[in-house]
Amino acid sequence: MKTVYEKYHITVKDAPPKIKLPPKFIVKRYNNCTNVQECTQACIYGVHEASEGGQIAEPIQDLCRGCYMCVLKCPKGAISIGVNPEFERLGNSYFSPDRIRTVYFEAETGRVPVSGAGYTGPFAGQGFDSIWFDFSEIVRPTRDGIHGREYISTSVDLGRRLESLEFDENEELVSNVPKTIEIPIPMIFDAPLSCRTSLNLQLALAKAAARLKTFAIVNAREYSSDFAHYKANLIPRIDSDEIDEFADLVKTSQIVEVEFSDGDIRDQLKKIRATNPSALVSFHFPYDKEAPERADAIAEMGGDIVHIHVDEGVVERNPDIIKNAIRSVHSYLTDKRNRDKITLIFSGGIAEAAHVPKSIILGANAVGVGIVYQIALGCKVCYGTMHSQDCPMNLEDGEIELATQRITNLIGAWRDQLLEVLGGMGLREVRRQTGEVGRAMFYEDLEAKVFGDKE
Amino acid sequence: MMQKQLLFQMPKIKPAPSQYPGSIGKYEVIIDRSKCSMCGVCAEVCPSYIGASTIDYEAYKKPSGYLRLTAPKASCTGPSCKRCVNECPSNALSVKLSPQYIALGDLRWTADLILSTWEQAEVARISKKYEYRIGDSGGGFDKLRFEFELEHKEIYEDDLVDEENRDTSIVLNKRKDGRPETKIPMPVYGADMSFGSVSLNVMLARAKAAEAWNTFTSTGEGGYPDELIQYKNHVITQVATGHFGVNAETIKRTKIIVLKYAQGAKPGLGGHLLADKVTPDVAKIREVVPCISLFSPFPFHNVYSVEDHYRHVQLMEDINPQALISVKVSTPTDVDMVAIGSYYAGAHILQIDGGYGGTGAAPDIAKKNIAMPVEYALPIVHNYLVREGVRDEITIMASGGIRTAFDVAKAIALGADGAVIGTAELVALGCKRCENCERGKGCPSGIATTDPALKYFIDIDWGSQRIINLYSSWKGQWSHILRKLNLENIRELRPNDEVKFRKGRFNHMVHLDHLRR
Secondary structure (H helix, E strand, O other): OOOOOOOOOOOOOOOOOOOOOOOOEEEEEOOOOOOOOHHHHHOOOOOOOEOOOOOEOOOOHHHOOOOOHHHHHOOOOOEEEEEOHHHHOOOOOOOOHHHHHHHHHHHHHOOOOEEOOOOOOOOOOOHHHHEEEOOOOOOOOOOOOOOOOOOOEOOEEEEOOOOOOOEOOOOOEOOOOOOEEEEOOOEEEOOOOOOOOOHHHHHHHHHHHHHHOOOEEEEHHHOOHHHHHHHHHEEEEEEHHHOOOOHHHHHHOOEEEEEOOOOOHHHHHHHHHHHOOOOEEEEEEEOOOOHHHHHHHHHHHOOOEEEEEOOHHHHHHOOHHHHHHHHHHHHHHHHOOOHHHOEEEEEOOOOOOOHHHHHHHHOOOEEEEOHHHHHHOOOOOOOOOOOHHHOOOOOOHHHHHHHHHHHHHHHHHHHHHHHHHHHHHOOOEHHHHOOOHHHEEEHHHHHHHHOOOOO | OHHHHHHOOOOOOOOOOOOOOOOOOOEEEEEOOOOOOOOOHHHHHOOOOHHHHHOOHHHHHOOOOOOOOOOHHHOOOOOOOOHHHHHOOOOOEEEEEOHHHHHOEOOOOEHHHHHHHHHHHHHOOOOOOOOOOOOOOOOHHHOEEEHHHHHOOOOOOOOHHHOOOOEOOEEOOOOOOOOOOOEEOOOEEEOEOOEOOEOHHHHHHHHHHHHHOOOOEEOOOOOOOHHHHHHHHHEEEEEOOOOOOOOHHHHHHOOEEEEEOOOOOOOOOOEEEOHHHOOHHHHHHHOOOOOOOEEEOOOOOOOOOHHHHHHHHHHHHHHOOOOEEEEEEOOOOOHHHHHHHHHHHOOOEEEEEOOOOOOOOEEHHHHHHEOOOHHHHHHHHHHHHHHHOOHHHOEEEEEOOOOOHHHHHHHHHOOOOEEEEOHHHHHHOOOOOOOOOOOOOEOOOOOOEOOOOHHHHOOHHHHHHHHHHHHHHHHHHHHHHHHHHOOOEHHHHOOOOOOOOEOOEEOOEEEOOOOOO
16 A cells, blocks of 8 residues: 555656658748748748848748738738648548647647637537537536646546445455556557557557556567566457467466457456466457447456457548447446446547547547557558558667657647546546546537437 | 617728738639730739739749749639630630638638638628638538528629618617616627737727727726726626636726636636736736736636526626626536526526637637537527526527628527627638637737737727728628518517427528438
8 A cells, every 4th residue: 555645647758759740831932032021020930031141041831830921911922821732641531630730749749739719620520529528617616637726537447346345244345356457547558550560669658658657558479578677567468369378478467458259258267367366357359240249248257358449440431430339338238237347448549639538438448549659659540551661660779768758748648638628527537437428418419409300 | 779779870881901912812813924925915804903913024034933923912803704814815824722722711710701701801891702601610500501592502792781771789688677778789799808818909909899889899808908998888897717807996897797607619627828928018907927827717616506606696796786797608518507597697698608619729629529519509598598488588699609790690590699709800800710829929910919019910990990891791791681581670580489490490591411301
């Protein structure tokens, strides 16, 4: 038992990326410029600076924020600002250029993205974009977590829970309370995409997990002796028929993740418990129609954690799927009265900070952060179609620290944004947010209620 | 009261062109210098002579560059004219969308809306060139139409200002409690923007325009600068959680007090003015130390229940018994409960600030994800108050994402009495929605800034004239809508019964996503 109370804190530090993103705007100065340098006066960001000879220099594209003052103040109409096609080509329809830019900002600074003017995006969208958070107003006072005046807990527990506790006549506890592991943020790192994972990427991830006091999943086949130092924060993922082969790993890990197969779950559980009685066992499988029943079966048979993932490519084509996945599994388990027995983790499609509390509201206990940390390190979301030597995931040894800091910054910024949401909703801890759909508003519901025929 | 209405004169429209030499045009003319014979036919045939002033004949001496011609003052009317392209003997001209136009704006405030608002601010007119009614966000106001809009797809009419002017006035106090009725000649007043988030010149320009239109503007939560006192009959005092610069004197001075419980852009989070913008002037009015970030904590810690809320309203009444009380709330799931609570607490005006509202600085996660859009909240609140039988005793003002005259009319048709306008006024002053209001010197256009030099970009008289022009154009559009709907005044546009869409239709409105036969 700790006697000294320690407040959870994520230390963020500036970590500029190795390769900058292409600028959003392209500023062009045409030859009819007469060097009056009105643009130098107009631009408060320093895009238009005079060179040493007094002649105006080429515009510095990176600094442009698209305010158009140079265009308006140029007496010759010699400047134009346009969208950079290279920026527009970033990512894909789900990991849009603006999302990638936000991730870069968060990974570089660790700060909450703040901007002026109202919201600029679509009215609503699919999946996570069809959900709005509720907040407290007048009644139910809000909390102030972000400025540190009130403590809001973002901790969640991994593991199995009892439905009730039993006591004997002397009021002594007779129930055998299963072990749980508390992590201070409702996020773990999913294993990197299989296309171009590298040892150094895994290492950076493990280091970040250790700093954040959470877990990173690593495929047992890629487990190397370099990870030994971080083993307290690693979850090895093992194929169900290879449990014996990786018995040493099972023995030294706090949590073991088994790739779900048609084999006997009870058997696999028994095998792991025999090797390491205190390890939590997580079952990992992709979302499909049978996922709710499978999760229920795992809860019945004594698994600790169910980890369901949706392929990033599938989310890109159908962003609604992750929302449906979480809702269906959570509701099914609730109906079967098994929901509170296990921990539910969902990964796939987590692209921005708001997706973490939205997943939790839909019914997850925690989320697996996946490809987005790779994007923070420069991943182009090509799913392995680029030449391997160009892949930014091939980290050099000297880049591990930078990568670790960028991942830490990203999660630091996300936690602060989680605090904003929890504070706004008047919640003191993220545990109480799980499945609270009543504290969210859904596009389909509102649309049907207000503009549809529904009463 | 009638007499007062007769006394009100529409403010004069005067052209207020952009004060800059350059412009952002929708179209640009490209001239192929290798083909151009410099005959000048293009300049002759152009209806607005856009060519004449810009084809730089001297430039032809240097054929290595100077390949390009930009349309001046955004006056090229685009492919629908194309006279220069067709008449050019050497086929050297082409017209296309300008890169500026493509990069400008966003889904809610499209480039068309920004440019059209500028046009209205300059000359109080709309033209065929820009879409001036809706944005491109794919929902809410952008999917709602008045039924007559379906019949004639092209409803652009060049000079809506000359429409017969229908009565667009609304009454802010419906309680008949002995306080002034406070009639305003158009169904909008200015939103809360603090000294600190915007410059003093902007506040004064807005206040002057509000005086000319006999409506209101608001101090926001940044104190009441002395320069505003000359407009005190048209300035609302806001009381928010930080109580910056709020005192008995400023509350006594005003005709309307706003109790700000939440702001749509950052509901549940409170306000935040970054240290960069807390200059000595701002600090003095806010009664704080300069160069320190200022938080307006959320919520009011003296209001945790509807009973507390009642006492809060009473407190304001004790200080200024003649002022109307406006309660500004955002849109949680239980916005209808908040509304009825505010009614029983004694509010005269309920301002519903939807989740997509404007701000000087807010976390992006809050702007997008917290609170529902105002398009949903209005019918929900209106219907609830109708069912409770108190709808006609309280004025509902919509805000948060209301950009155009048509948005205002749609909000009224969804159950509001009027709207509160923030961003549109700033766009009239030259805002381009570049989202850089929050840090450093603030706004590069000199609007949302506290920088002592940048603020001179906005001339007070020029700025107020631009806002006056915009509202004149809006009034023309409202009159047009009322004429099309055969309504005498804008108060009749608001439904008396519950808002109930059936097969995508309700009263004069249709929702394109739900429209069925």
